[in-house]
Amino acid sequence: MTDKFRPLKDAFGRFATGIGVAACRNQDGSFSAITINSFTSVSLDPALVLWCIENRASAYPSFMSGDSYSISFLRADQQALSERFARYQPRPLLAEEVEIWTTGAPVLKDRLAAFDCKISARHKAGDHVILVGEVIRFDSAKGAPLIYFASNYHTGAKE
Ligand SMILES: Cc1cc2nc3c(=O)[nH]c(=O)nc-3n(C[C@H](O)[C@H](O)[C@H](O)COP(=O)(O)O)c2cc1C
Numbered sequence: 412m413t414d415k416f417r418p419l420k421d422a423f424g425r426f427a428t429g430i431g432v433a434a435c436r437n438q439d440g441s442f443s444a445i446t447i448n449s450f451t452s453v454s455l456d457p458a459l460v461l462w463c464i465e466n467r468a469s470a471y472p473s474f475m476s477g478d479s480y481s482i483s484f485l486r487a488d489q490q491a492l493s494e495r496f497a498r499y500q501p502r503p504l505l506a507e508e509v510e511i512w513t514t515g516a517p518v519l520k521d522r523l524a525a526f527d528c529k530i531s532a533r534h535k536a537g538d539h540v541i542l543v544g545e546v547i548r549f550d551s552a553k554g555a556p557l558i559y560f561a562s563n564y565h566t567g568a569k570e
Contacts (some may be wrong), residue, residue, distance in 0.1 A: 420562075429523075429567070430493050431482045433462055435473055435502060436459040436515045441502040443473035444517075446497040448559050449539075450482060458546035460526055463539040469500050471540075479514035479529050480544060482520040487566040489556035492519070513547045524551035 414420070434444040445468060453459040463483065470533050476478060485493055495501050509517035512527040519525065528544025535541075556567035 423539055424559075425562050427509050427558055427565075428487045430557045430559050431462070432492060432496050432519060433464075433474070433480055433482050433493070434509075434517045434519075435477045435480045436517065437451045437473050442509070442517045443470045444496045444501065444504050445474075446468040446493045446495075447482070450484075453543065458549075459531065459540050459543055460528060460546060463536065465539050467538070474542060475533070475540070477516075477518045477530070478544065479527070479547075479567065480527045481512070481514070481516035481518045481528065482544075483519035484524045485519075485557040486521065486523050487557050487569075488523065490564050493557060493559075493564070522552070523554050523556055526550060 431447050431450050433447045434442055436442055448461050449463040451461050453461050464471055465469055502508040508520060510520055512518055514527050514529055516527060518527060521559050525546040526546050528546055530542055532543040533540055533544045553570045555569040558565040558567045
């Protein structure tokens with residue numbers, strides 16, 4: 412079957428991005444996580460970021476009901492994590508894979524940078540919802556990023 416959105420996806424995909432894992436804590440204490448490349452830094456003062464979640468994603472209800480999320484940027488050698496959280500109902504994050512900072516959202520222990528965010532706004536936008544987050548805590552490290560371009564993974568240059 413042909414994908415009628417293929418030409419638009421091909422054009423959108425010509426914008427090279429890093430890759431992040433967005434994660435949140437559910438009411439029962441479990442974690443939900445999803446691979447994303449829609450991250451955008453928005454504002455310095457206050458520190459705001461955003462990313463977009465598709466309204467059909469299995470993790471959608473989790474990110475719509477909680478009040479916080481984390482985003483961990485992946486390193487060049489973490490493609491397996493990207494693939495894991497781009498699957499339907501992925502194997503959940505385990506406590507030993509994450510750190511809990513301020514909001515309760517899980518941050519990947521191994522990462523290039525991370526942001527612990529309180530959700531400050533949700534905006535419906537077509538088949539996605541834009542999740543704006545106020546950055547409560549963050550860090551960054553040196554290293555090479557995992558890059559996504561034209562539906563393929565690439566390795567970014569090391570700093
Ligand atoms: C590199 C990459 C970037 C992605 N970026 C996003 C994104 O920004 N927002 C989103 O909702 N889904 C994004 N996805 C898709 C989700 O990761 C994927 O659809 C979802 O985790 C699969 O679960 P589902 O079958 O329940 O939808 C991306 C996938 C990949 C491989």
